[in-house]
Amino acid sequence: MRSLTSRRHHKAARLLLVAVALLVTGGIYAVVSPAASVAAPTPEETIARGKELFAVSCASCHGLNGEGLASQGAPSLVGVGAAAVDFQMRTGRMPMANPLVQAPGKTNPFTPEEIAAISLYVASLGDGPAIPDPDQYDPSGLSPEEVAVGGDLFRTNCSACHNFQGSGGALPNGKVAPPLLDAEPIDIHEAMRTGPGEMPVFADQAIPDKDVKAMIAYLDQVHAEPSAGLSLGGLGPVSEGFWAWVVGIGGLVLFAMWITKKAARR
Amino acid sequence: MAKPTTVDPEVPQGQRPQRAEPSVAATAAAGSVGWVDDRVPVSSIARKGLRKAFPDHWSFLLGEIALYTFIILLLTGVFLTIWFKPSMAEVEYEGSYALMRGIPMSEAFASTLSISFDVRGGLLIRQIHHWAAMLFVAAMTAHMLRVFFTGAFRKPRELNWLIGVGLLSIGLVEGFAGYSLPDDLLSGTGLRFVDGLVRSIPIIGTWAEFFVFGGEFPGELVIPRLYMVHILLVPGILLALVSAHMALLVYHKHTHFPGPGRKQTNVVGQALFPVYMAKAGGFFFIVFGVTILMGALMQINPVWLYGPYNPAQVTAGSQPDWYMGFVEGAIRIIPNWETHILSTTWSWNIFLPGVGLMGLLFTGLALYPFIEAWITGDKAEHHILDRPRNAPNRTALGVAGMTAYGLFWLSGGNDILATQFGLSLNAITVFMRVAVFVGPVIAFIVTKRICLSLQRRDRERVLHGSSSGILVRRPDGGYTEAHAPITQAEAFTLTQHTELPALEVSETTDQHGVKRTGKRTSRLRARLSRWYAHGRVPKPTAQEIADAGHHGEDEADHAVEPAAGTGELTSSGEPASTH
Known part of the structure; x- marks a missing residue:
């Protein structure tokens, strides 16, 4: 009894009490709060979510079931695999803003979860390369x-x-x-x-x-x-030739003008 | 007569004329110089040589850039030969560049990597050598254009022009051989290109290929052979031609631009000693310095990125160095024409743009001085340069040629144009196929118009002076601009050129109806001559200048020329003026 009382006045007691209180509060909150109901979604749920997103962002060209639309130049997505969706969407190539010769890379507006959901949905349409580990x-x-x-x-x-x-x-x-x-x-x-x-x-x-x-x-x-100096774009001899004329001949002609302008001292 | 000019002692801007030296015999006793002089007349050679006059104009230094880069090439080339191994034997790379370790490659490529990464200063020297090579051909080209547009190729300098054309064409061979030596992916691709070029020669193509490569491409002989060509054969020829070029330059003396005091019989400029000794010598160090800076600061031909040549590989951006770009471009845009006759294949798609275009360029360049002299019937010596506007057809032809060359050149970089400017490769090809024919025609017309307009402006300045920018209101309310007369010197410069009349067709019979023998002017030649002289704006006659001076005293106003389209003013003089 006495020992308990003395322990109650121990230096660490207050800290422990706070820690226990926090644990209890946090634990109750975790059980009671609505967020507690978020469990990892089942693959079926993710695919369904992906299908919804697909209908909003992709279906206008690729069709509601990913069957493709020849008139839009959009290929069928059956069998392209999750890796294709992941690549095209992460690099911003898809969805295309407007029909161009080639989809340019741009900033990707989707969250990783959204892309994962759409990838899983497209993968469910037919077998294809999976997203690599x-x-x-x-x-x-x-x-x-x-x-x-x-x-x-x-x-x-x-x-x-x-x-x-x-x-x-x-x-x-x-x-x-x-x-x-x-x-x-x-x-x-x-x-x-x-x-x-x-x-x-x-x-x-x-x-x-x-x-x-x-x-x-x-x-x-x-x-x-x-690089061994300025790389000049890393494009090979075309840019080298261009700079040879501009910097080399151009610069030397300026020097030649300067030299021939110089009058001789009499 | 062929021995042309001497330095005129009355040269206004030149060196003070040097006093005649005491005779050679009198200096004979003077020490070692005298000893040598008794045997070889150095002092008289030096006296003449040191007083050689150099006209002061920047465009006269373009050839010097070529000469100096050639010297740089010899110096840096010697350094590179010490380590380069011209062998196609296969080795496994064990040098210090990690990203190539263990890759099989030729000894030539391995030694190029070792020069770049293991030899102290090797990469710098390699880059200087390559930049100098680019500048060497570029400077020769620019120098040739200067000579062309100023008419410096005319009599008596036609032979030197021919030597120059030889230097340029052999310079291309030299550059190409050097580009092929490292045996990297680009040089191998370039050799494959040449292999195709050789094979496209009708009938004998395959045999010629086997002769050059010692069997099937790539074989094991071509690099050692090109090495011999690159460091011995062609430099030897280049040295010989450069010497001949400069010997003729000294013999003919410099040309100079027209101006007061500048005659066919003199050269106005600074003497070699001391002024041009310093200027030209200093320019050598500037050229060397610029080349070193380029080698140090700008990467060129990074062979370690291209990798060793492997016939299974190719890279986007496979282009030759710039001076072969026009051939590359022609090959890129020509339609796929090929005919089969019996068992032979005639690859026009390679032969025409490759062998044909290079042949056309260099034959055309070589023949031009003679063609122009034949058309104009000009047999006089010329030591005063043409202002390009005063030879409108030559200038326009030159610009048309440059345009054709430039369009072929651009086609050679069609993929780079496509990626850098967001264009379609196919659209560029179609455009260029038309443009290489239409572009030069447009360029000719536009350039000729510009030349004639400049001639008209010159005429205007001589007759009416330069516009002063001061507008005067007359009592009757009209406005005129006061014109200030130009100086006598400028008037001379603007009117000193000769205007050769067009050649007439020779009569085939004389006045007795007897058929003439001997040289005659053919119909074709007369027609070409008329075309050449057609449309040029005649320079004002002395009478016209005098007349213009008189009315200028009354009302120094501006005579507006009628819109005479082609600028063909009547020989009776000035068009009706508005005053």
Whole structure:
């Protein structure tokens, strides 16, 4: 009895009391408050939510059931897979603001949950590439030799359109292979697996995940390398020739004018 | 007669004329100079050489840029040869650039990487070498345009023009060979392009390809062969031609722009010693400095990004260096024409733009001085340059040629134009296919109009002076602008050029009805000559100037020319004026 009383005056007692009070209040709040009813939604619920969002944001072109509308130039989404939806919406390519030759990347207005819901709904229409896990695209932990092989693979498979260091290139009829300078690793993985726009599909059977990781690692590291002076856009000899004339000949002509204007001292 | 001019001692802006030196014999005893002078007449050579006159105009230094970049190329090239291995043997890269480690590549590419990353200063020297090469060809081109537009190729300098055309064409070969040596992805792609060009030569194409590459492309011989071409054969030819070019320059002496005191028999300028020794010498260091700055600050040909050549690979933005861009462009826009005759394939789509266009350019350049002389019948020597406006047809032809070249050039970068300006590749191709034919015609017409307008302005200035900007109201309420007479010197400059009459068709018989023999002016030549002289605004005659001076005393006003479209003023003089 006495011991209890003395313990009640212990230095830590007040702190403990506050901690217990907080725990109890928090616990009661957690049980009683309306938020408590939010449990992880079932896949069915997410798909239903995705279908609602799809009807609002996508269906005007792709049709209410993702069947596509030839008159709008919108393809069927049956079998494109969650990865395609994730890539197109996260990079802001879809929904398109207006019909263009090619969907340009822009700021994405959707939350990750909304995109996940729509992806799951589209995936439910037919089998296709799933959104990759980080261990499928995360480029860390590769040896220099593996990264170098990634570079070789990049030059074999990608540089014909995307340029030797991913500065982008032209395609027929006003289309472009976009620059890869700001692309996230997951973007590159998803794009290779789903082939957006003019890009061909590079399937797992052709280029396995470990090679994709090596290519992503090569791009990351080559972009991190310092350039030997101003890179002049990384576009190759055209911009070099342009600057040779402007800076080289242009500058030297200015010097020549200055030199020939100088009068000789008598 | 062929030996033209001497430095005129009465040159107004020139060096003080130097006193005649004591005779060579008198200085014979004077030390080591005298010893040499007894054997080789250095002092008389030096006396002449040091007094060579250089006219002061920036455009006379364009050729010097080419000369100086050539020297820079020789210096930096020697450095690069010390480490470069011209071998196509395959090795696995083990150098310090991590992103290539373990990749199989040719020794040529591996040694280029080692120059870039392992040799101290190697990357800087490589970049200086490449920038200097770009500037070398660019300066030659700019110099050639200056010579063309000022008519400096005319007699007696036609041979030097031909040497210049040779230098430019061989310069392209030299640049291309150098571009191919590192054996990176772009140089291999460029070699594949040339391989196609060689194969497009009708009938013998395949044999020629096997001859050049020692078998199937790419083989193992082409880099060692190009190395020999790049560091021995072509530089040797270039050196020889540069020497001949400069020897002829010294022999013919400089041309100069027209002006008071500038005659066909003199050169007005600064003497080599001391003024141009300092100016030209200083300019060498400026050119070297600019090239070093470019090499240090601007990345060029980053071969480590392109990777080693691999026939399975290609990259967007595969272009040659700028001076081959016009051929690249022609190939990019030509329709896919090909004919099969018996068992042979005739690839017009490669042969015409590749072999044909380069042949057309250099043949046209080489022949132009002779064609123009034939058309005008001009056999006189020319040491005073034309102001481009006073040769309207030549100037217009030159601009038309530049336009065609420029359009082909742009087509060579059609993919870069498409991505940088948001255009459609196909639209560019269609546009260029038309523009390379229509553009030069438009350029010709516009340039000729501009030249004639400038001639008319010159005439106006000589007759009525320069407009003073002061408007005077007359008592009757009309307004006139007062004109200030121009100086005698300016009037001379504006009127010193000669106007050659068009050639007439020769009579085929003489007055006795006997058929003439010997040289005759053909109908074609006379027609071309009429066309060449047509439309030019005649310079005012002495009588017209005198008349204009008189009415200027009464009311220094402005005679408005009638809208005489083509500017063909009657030879009787000034058009009816409004005063």
